[in-house]
Amino acid sequence: MRRKFLLCRFSSVLLLGGGLVTGGAQEAAGAPATVVDLGAFPGDSYSRLTGINDSGTLVGDYSTAVESSIAVRWNPDGTMVRLAVPSGHSRGEARAINAKGFVVGSAYDDQSTQRPALWRPDGSFAELSSPDPFGISEATAINDGGVVAGTVATSPFRRAARWDANGVMTLLPLAPGDSQSTATAINDAGVIVGTSGSQAVRWEPDGTIVPLAPLPGDDRGSAEGINNAGVVVGGSGAHPVRWGPDGTATALPYLHPEDPVGGARAINDSGVVTGLSGIGGGHHSAVVWDAKGAITDLGTLPGHGQSTGTAINSRGVVAGDSEQTSVRGRHATRWTAPNKITDLGRSLPEYEYAEAFAINARGQVIGESVEPGGALHPVTWTRSGALTDLSPGTDRLKANGINAQGLIVGIDRRSKDKDRAIRWERDGTITTLKMPENHTHRSHASGINDSGLIVGSARSRRGSSQPTRWAQDGTPSLLPVLSGDAGGGASAIDNRGVIIGSTGPSGNTGLHAVRWDPDGNVTELTGLPGETYTAATALDERGDIVGYSGFHPVRWSPDGRITTLPLPAGAHHGEATGISGAGVVAGWYESGVAGVPGQALRWSPDGTVTVLSALPGGHRTKADGINTRGDIVGVSDNGEGQLHAVLWPATGNADVRPLVIR
Numbered sequence: 001m002r003r004k005f006l007l008c009r010f011s012s013v014l015l016l017g018g019g020l021v022t023g024g025a026q027e028a029a030g031a032p033a034t035v036v037d038l039g040a041f042p043g044d045s046y047s048r049l050t051g052i053n054d055s056g057t058l059v060g061d062y063s064t065a066v067e068s069s070i071a072v073r074w075n076p077d078g079t080m081v082r083l084a085v086p087s088g089h090s091r092g093e094a095r096a097i098n099a100k101g102f103v104v105g106s107a108y109d110d111q112s113t114q115r116p117a118l119w120r121p122d123g124s125f126a127e128l129s130s131p132d133p134f135g136i137s138e139a140t141a142i143n144d145g146g147v148v149a150g151t152v153a154t155s156p157f158r159r160a161a162r163w164d165a166n167g168v169m170t171l172l173p174l175a176p177g178d179s180q181s182t183a184t185a186i187n188d189a190g191v192i193v194g195t196s197g198s199q200a201v202r203w204e205p206d207g208t209i210v211p212l213a214p215l216p217g218d219d220r221g222s223a224e225g226i227n228n229a230g231v232v233v234g235g236s237g238a239h240p241v242r243w244g245p246d247g248t249a250t251a252l253p254y255l256h257p258e259d260p261v262g263g264a265r266a267i268n269d270s271g272v273v274t275g276l277s278g279i280g281g282g283h284h285s286a287v288v289w290d291a292k293g294a295i296t297d298l299g300t301l302p303g304h305g306q307s308t309g310t311a312i313n314s315r316g317v318v319a320g321d322s323e324q325t326s327v328r329g330r331h332a333t334r335w336t337a338p339n340k341i342t343d344l345g346r347s348l349p350e351y352e353y354a355e356a357f358a359i360n361a362r363g364q365v366i367g368e369s370v371e372p373g374g375a376l377h378p379v380t381w382t383r384s385g386a387l388t389d390l391s392p393g394t395d396r397l398k399a400n401g402i403n404a405q406g407l408i409v410g411i412d413r414r415s416k417d418k419d420r421a422i423r424w425e426r427d428g429t430i431t432t433l434k435m436p437e438n439h440t441h442r443s444h445a446s447g448i449n450d451s452g453l454i455v456g457s458a459r460s461r462r463g464s465s466q467p468t469r470w471a472q473d474g475t476p477s478l479l480p481v482l483s484g485d486a487g488g489g490a491s492a493i494d495n496r497g498v499i500i501g502s503t504g505p506s507g508n509t510g511l512h513a514v515r516w517d518p519d520g521n522v523t524e525l526t527g528l529p530g531e532t533y534t535a536a537t538a539l540d541e542r543g544d545i546v547g548y549s550g551f552h553p554v555r556w557s558p559d560g561r562i563t564t565l566p567l568p569a570g571a572h573h574g575e576a577t578g579i580s581g582a583g584v585v586a587g588w589y590e591s592g593v594a595g596v597p598g599q600a601l602r603w604s605p606d607g608t609v610t611v612l613s614a615l616p617g618g619h620r621t622k623a624d625g626i627n628t629r630g631d632i633v634g635v636s637d638n639g640e641g642q643l644h645a646v647l648w649p650a651t652g653n654a655d656v657r658p659l660v661i662r
Contacts, residue, residue, distance in 0.1 A: 038645040040354030044329035047345040049319035051096040059094035064641025065353035104139035149183040193223035225266035233264035240264040274309030299339040328374030349641030356633035356645035401447040409445035421445035436476040447492040455490035500536040546576035581628035
């Protein structure tokens, strides 16, 4: 199946255009469009600290709605520096830093494969070698001599590895009977600790592996940290534990013996250990154990429910994170003493995401946004920009289409893939649409016209999805598919009752764009020569239809003649997603160049293409739909790690007034 353009980890739904009252003046060809920020639910940053050196320099990463991980260094003066990755890599994660300022971690290549990485003090980047260039690998620790420890992909298992100061990699031996291992920490003598199989182990500088026995009664362990005296810390079962240089294991106490959950993560040369311990209710708190084993609670940020200590330097400064447990919000955190806590995530971009899918003739917009708890919810924006949650209390629902009266259709995503087509009434009441006979396993509603006719698909447990139409009273009926095809789906319906969508053979070997007349007769919309996958996404009241054929945005005239819509120079592929009453088409293109973002497009009736502007500071945009007047909605980044739903008002239309958002 053709690859879809995604701005982030969230999938995009195509606007099912058409079905709106014809009107509005034709816009000027190529005229620029302003962009209006529709906003998103308020979010929060999501960050962590994973390493600290004795000068107080910290490393870690943070996530945004645009990029899932960004490697960062915090200098002792509090300034933050992004650790860049070169072309061909998309994102990074910093894990550890040594006294000289060398940072190790991982970066993701253009195939999203995790690769071991090193950043030098000047910020320059080097990818470390590994046996399998297509497997998941990472560097996890570095000592002051520049020797790196980590874990690399080998077929078929992952193995602990060491890179010397010249970057030469050596696989570390496995304990007898084991097939995989991981390396987590290294001291300045070159002793590495980690796991082999399910047991904690230590590798001597000559590569000799030494098992670290778990506490009596435990059958598994993990070594997480080691200091220059050779003392190792980690976990034994659910117990935090410290191993002496001779391998003797000592259990570290819990904050609350009634909640026996914890783990030790790092140890400094004074023997002070940091990690976490249970505090009840399934939550935990960052702690330190002194050299004698006494435990102290480090606390959390105000309003947060749990925290974790991850790294500690010679001065006893602890790095880690503090987390809001009721909503998405993990903050990079530094402790200089119990409850002496600094929020290093407070200046990071908030994790906000919203995308607009469709807009009706009245300017009402539907889409989705991440609410503060981290769940994706269908939402609607009024013309004044007010954001309303369409599914408070649940993240199962998704809105796909809206008509001029404000009726919305979509999906209730139930367990075991038993999705149900739904309709929102204007008062917010949700109705589950009736399933067609013998097709009661799954149904989707994709579009609705102003008469209340709904289209989508329904399927039986073992069969293919079938294009479906629901009458105003909710009665479903199946639409025919092309001869030789096994199933399909309807994507949009206009006010005349004309329906468009796609059908295809079994086995996902092709896709045909189709049009159904009001009486249900199906006709193929011929694709471009040689293209196997063609789909229709939107139509207007005059009979013009848009969609894609292969990687090309296309338009069909009422007589079925196909025209390729032009793309900007350097475009890899694109798609048309909506068409206005005046024949203005909305869509997007994706660049074939790594690191070059995709862009929203508008085609005027004569085919002139315009790249739609991003929000100030942003670069990446996508147009999902257009109403009959030419107002386009979609998504844009804002240059601060956020994705917001946006509106590009129609141009050249005297009846269109700018929206007042706030």
